[in-house]
Amino acid sequence: MALRRVSIIGSGNWGSTIAKIVGNNIKKLPDYVTEVRMWVHEEIVDNCKLTEIINTKHENIKYLPGITLPDNVVAIPDVCAVARDTDVLVIVMPHQFLSHTLSQMKSAVKKGAYAVSLMKGLALSDDHGIRLLTDCIREILEIPCAVLMGANLAVEVSQENYCEATIGAVDAHIGSELKTLFQTDYFRIVVIKDEVGTELCGALKNIVAVAAGVIEGLGYGDNTKAAIIRLGFMEMKTFIYEFFGCRNPQEGTFLESCGVADLITTCYGGRNKQMGIALATTNEPLATLEKERLKGQSAQGPLTAAEVYAMLEPKGLLEKYPLFAAVHRICTRKLDPKGFLHCLANHPEHR
Amino acid sequence: MALRRVSIIGSGNWGSTIAKIVGNNIKKLPDYVTEVRMWVHEEIVDNCKLTEIINTKHENIKYLPGITLPDNVVAIPDVCAVARDTDVLVIVMPHQFLSHTLSQMKSAVKKGAYAVSLMKGLALSDDHGIRLLTDCIREILEIPCAVLMGANLAVEVSQENYCEATIGAVDAHIGSELKTLFQTDYFRIVVIKDEVGTELCGALKNIVAVAAGVIEGLGYGDNTKAAIIRLGFMEMKTFIYEFFGCRNPQEGTFLESCGVADLITTCYGGRNKQMGIALATTNEPLATLEKERLKGQSAQGPLTAAEVYAMLEPKGLLEKYPLFAAVHRICTRKLDPKGFLHCLANHPEHR
Numbered sequence: 001m002a003l004r005r006v007s008i009i010g011s012g013n014w015g016s017t018i019a020k021i022v023g024n025n026i027k028k029l030p031d032y033v034t035e036v037r038m039w040v041h042e043e044i045v046d047n048c049k050l051t052e053i054i055n056t057k058h059e060n061i062k063y064l065p066g067i068t069l070p071d072n073v074v075a076i077p078d079v080c081a082v083a084r085d086t087d088v089l090v091i092v093m094p095h096q097f098l099s100h101t102l103s104q105m106k107s108a109v110k111k112g113a114y115a116v117s118l119m120k121g122l123a124l125s126d127d128h129g130i131r132l133l134t135d136c137i138r139e140i141l142e143i144p145c146a147v148l149m150g151a152n153l154a155v156e157v158s159q160e161n162y163c164e165a166t167i168g169a170v171d172a173h174i175g176s177e178l179k180t181l182f183q184t185d186y187f188r189i190v191v192i193k194d195e196v197g198t199e200l201c202g203a204l205k206n207i208v209a210v211a212a213g214v215i216e217g218l219g220y221g222d223n224t225k226a227a228i229i230r231l232g233f234m235e236m237k238t239f240i241y242e243f244f245g246c247r248n249p250q251e252g253t254f255l256e257s258c259g260v261a262d263l264i265t266t267c268y269g270g271r272n273k274q275m276g277i278a279l280a281t282t283n284e285p286l287a288t289l290e291k292e293r294l295k296g297q298s299a300q301g302p303l304t305a306a307e308v309y310a311m312l313e314p315k316g317l318l319e320k321y322p323l324f325a326a327v328h329r330i331c332t333r334k335l336d337p338k339g340f341l342h343c344l345a346n347h348p349e350h351r
Numbered sequence: 352m353a354l355r356r357v358s359i360i361g362s363g364n365w366g367s368t369i370a371k372i373v374g375n376n377i378k379k380l381p382d383y384v385t386e387v388r389m390w391v392h393e394e395i396v397d398n399c400k401l402t403e404i405i406n407t408k409h410e411n412i413k414y415l416p417g418i419t420l421p422d423n424v425v426a427i428p429d430v431c432a433v434a435r436d437t438d439v440l441v442i443v444m445p446h447q448f449l450s451h452t453l454s455q456m457k458s459a460v461k462k463g464a465y466a467v468s469l470m471k472g473l474a475l476s477d478d479h480g481i482r483l484l485t486d487c488i489r490e491i492l493e494i495p496c497a498v499l500m501g502a503n504l505a506v507e508v509s510q511e512n513y514c515e516a517t518i519g520a521v522d523a524h525i526g527s528e529l530k531t532l533f534q535t536d537y538f539r540i541v542v543i544k545d546e547v548g549t550e551l552c553g554a555l556k557n558i559v560a561v562a563a564g565v566i567e568g569l570g571y572g573d574n575t576k577a578a579i580i581r582l583g584f585m586e587m588k589t590f591i592y593e594f595f596g597c598r599n600p601q602e603g604t605f606l607e608s609c610g611v612a613d614l615i616t617t618c619y620g621g622r623n624k625q626m627g628i629a630l631a632t633t634n635e636p637l638a639t640l641e642k643e644r645l646k647g648q649s650a651q652g653p654l655t656a657a658e659v660y661a662m663l664e665p666k667g668l669l670e671k672y673p674l675f676a677a678v679h680r681i682c683t684r685k686l687d688p689k690g691f692l693h694c695l696a697n698h699p700e701h702r
Contacts, residue, residue: 151573151574151577151578151581152574153572153573153574156572156573156574156575157574161571161572161574161575162571162574162575162578162692162695163574163575163577163578164577164578164581164582164701183701185696188578188698188700188701189701190700190701220512220513221504221507221512222502222504222507222616222619222620223502223503223504223507223508223512223513223514223616224507224512224513224514225616226502226514226515226608226612226613226615226616227502227513227514227515227539227608227612229611229612229615230502230515230606230607230608230611230612231515233606233611234606237606251602251603252602254606255581255584255585255588255605255606256581257577257578257581260580260581260584260611261577261578261580261581262577264577264580264615265573265574265576265577268573268619269573341513344513345536347539349539349541350515350534350539350540350541
């Protein structure tokens with residue numbers, strides 16, 4: 001039987017962390033090619049090519065400094081060369097470049113391959129709807145796509161701190177193979193069938209984190225923050241059932257790592273919460289705050305809130321999602337953060 | 352039609368806070384007697400009886416200083432005098448005195464009355480099992496008993512910070528009346544039918560909070576803490592279905608304020624988490640830590656963990672609840688906190 005091959009499309013801090021895990025695991029798995037290719041968008045760091053640094057130093061000095069990668073992880077700048085002959089494509093890249101990269105690699109994708117997405121975000125469809133990143137993968141590459149989500153800060157995982165993740169895979173064989181590839185003593189995996197719920201929790205929770213930050217910035221205590229987190233959680237659930245109900249999301253998904261645990265982590269740390277605090281404690285526009293406080297990186301929550309708002313507004317559904325709507329209006333400075341709780345006065349949950 | 356009467360059994364900080372809410376609400380409800388009696392276990396404060404201070408100053412200066420109580424809240428030291436003619440008994444007292452107090456008041460309880468418990472804890476039954484506090488109420492008073500639980504720190508609620516609570520009431524009429532009595536602009540109520548799930552979440556979450564504290568004390572980050580909180584949450588769920596499954600607990604309860612929100616609040620603040628941190632960062636016995644850091648008050652989590660452990664051990668079920676078991680062994684200093692994560696290595700969730 002031919003050995004199976006696993007490759008990583010992406011090499012940011014999360015991609016490099018996953019490369020470390022898969023690289024180490026695969027050395028002990030006799031049914032797999034030991035080499036794990038990792039696609040690196042080539043750039044020059046300290047006058048050297050990043051791929052060459054990774055392949056000689058076995059460290060991604062730009063995106064995951066201080067962590068040694070296994071020597072069977074090989075950085076390659078050509079995405080087609082990475083995808084070729086691969087059975088399991090682990091896709092973990094900045095999602096604004098996703099469609100372009102998928103189109104580039106499409107011709108190289110092996111028949112019978114499948115993908116697993118580790119990306120947290122949403123794409124916009126042409127009809128004011130939102131689109132799953134995995135649906136872009138499924139449609140462009142014409143292969144199945146599972147997801148791995150959870151309360152996973154790349155740096156903590158790379159340091160081998162104990163944590164959990166959720167794999168959503170409709171196909172049980174895919175779920176089982178992915179668990180073998182990803183699980184370690186410190187990175188504990190639960191496999192569920194609900195791909196769509198797993199993915200959407202990962203994207204929508206960032207809106208809730210902005211809300212939690214606004215509440216913290218306004219000086220409210222733990223009770224109020226817990227109420228806001230829960231109301232956001234309920235809007236996530238309502239949204240998933242309303243727009244993706246036909247794809248069979250499951251109530252139990254919300255209690256997995258991709259649900260409650262990721263929500264908690266994101267609402268108590270991370271840049272979305274930080275932006276929420278900044279929005280509540282200054283009068284600066286979001287772009288300025290991102291520039292000053294995130295070194296120009298953008299936070300995912302305000303973007304996702306804008307996408308969701310653009311989808312809900314033309315359908316007349318904003319009243320059903322008062323927290324999501326208020327977050328977008330706060331991010332665009334159309335609502336004074338002090339008016340946030342007032343927007344929740346008639347929340348559907350309390351009727 | 353006779354006016355209905357609501358009385359409060361208990362006057363600690365949570366009892367006094369609820370008296371404030373009910374007292375204010377009832378002034379606007381024409382079908383109710385305006386007076387709200389509150390049972391106060393009499394004591395002398397600053398050379399005066401506490402009941403007299405409350406009835407003249409309209410402030411519980413010992414347990415809820417700085418908060419004005421409505422003038423229709425009347426403190427009474429005789430529990431029978433409070434219970435008499437009452438239709439809705441709001442029970443919110445230290446639960447070690449519950450059985451005794453219920454026996455005292457039993458003869459005064461009106462036919463057709465019902466109770467609502469605001470107490471978070473468990474009682475022990477004679478057969479090494481745990482017993483719901485509401486079951487004590489139901490059995491001794493022979494009346495129905497609903498519950499009100501949620502992410503509610505008394506001080507924050509008394510200051511009118513926005514928060515949520517869950518009412519669990521099998522009887523829809525009772526649920527609806529309680530919502531009318533308790534809901535305010537800032538105290539938002541969701542009524543569900545699952546009495547038993549609502550009550551047990553409130554009790555069991557304290558064990559998880561000790562675990563969260565231990566992890567924080569050991570220096571782990573947000574990922575690990577979120578994993579521990581989630582695993583504890585899953586043990587709560589398994590426990591509730593295993594031992595109270597015949598009483599119809601509901602999956603949705605875990606997403607209510609009494610579930611996820613109360614869990615979050617308790618795992619990020621409060622004395623149970625504090626004890627967890629202290630257990631992980633010192634070698635002192637729990638009793639010493641409570642004396643030094645909680646001014647002699649006891650934390651609920653270690654007690655509940657001991658009760659749950661005593662129930663699971665003779666049934667051979669400890670392996671199914673590795674987090675609950677480890678918390679008890681850490682609290683009794685039979686397990687070094689550093690060995691905590693090792694106890695979760697084969698958690699049933701990850702099989």
